[in-house]
Amino acid sequence: MAKILNGIELSKQMRDMVSEMCCQYELKNKGRTVGLAIVQVGDNPSATSYVKNNLRLCKEVGISAYHHKLSVKATAQEITDLIKSLNKDDKISGILLQLPLPEGVDVKEVSSAIDPKKDVDGLNPASAGNLYYGFPAFAPCTPSGVLELLKSTKVELPGKHVVIVGASNIVGKPLALLLMREMATVTVCNIYTKNLAEVCRQADILISAAGKAELITKEHVKPGAIVIDVGINFKDKKLVGDVKFDEVAEVAEWITPVPGGVGPMTVTMLMFNTYAAAIEGKESK
């Protein structure tokens, strides 16, 4: 049976570390805290629930959170103006633009306003460009969390064949770039990939971020592979990943559960990146 890659445990360890570092930061900077601005537009229920969770975790680790909630009718100009004022605000180390935005607001236009030094969820296309070139940049939190989970297994990434199922801008593509930076051999699949099971079976590390309940069965997994499940799906009102956990656990060496795998790492990376942005900001002043 596979070993469980426990995202709750790793998140807790990382958050304890961030909490300690935020405390040291405050002591060194005469009471000045690490600050995260969360920009939410409208009342999307899943966005509201993410924001609530982020606010709770900020409090837990000692990050000052500033929740800016704009009306669903806010224009791209109004959102951009707010972001530009947060860019200049010394209290703010990181800016999180909570998605989804209301229909009609162009994510690219608005996210481009975030100063890349404060872009703690790597949403600005400039951050993606920097990641592509291997320049310092914040990568989106979910792929960064996947990389931390992989590193926690102590697997040597150079030369490993990683197959990623899913090629979105927020998960699949940045994850591919992060793993290429680690010198892995990366294959990225999408909905048109032929013989998906055959491609996946070549993977030393298989990562699914397709958003399709139980897409990955044991037919897709080479014995001894590491399997990471990013998917969040609902089946018969139950939260499930992309991976058919019970049967894949019989062949994999490591496997992430859903819930309790990648999910907790995403928010933890947001806390970590916000602390890192505070340190960088201080050094560049």
Ligand code: NAD
């Ligand atoms: P998306 O819909 O933007 O992209 C899905 C990708 O998967 C696309 O590239 C698509 O071509 C590919 N795909 C879909 N079905 C496929 C199939 N049958 N075979 C091969 N490729 C297929 O989704 P996203 O925003 O990248 O999110 C993916 C999943 O990850 C969702 O379930 C989402 O809820 C979850 N997610 C989880 C976290 C987390 O913190 N755990 C964060 C972000 C996204």
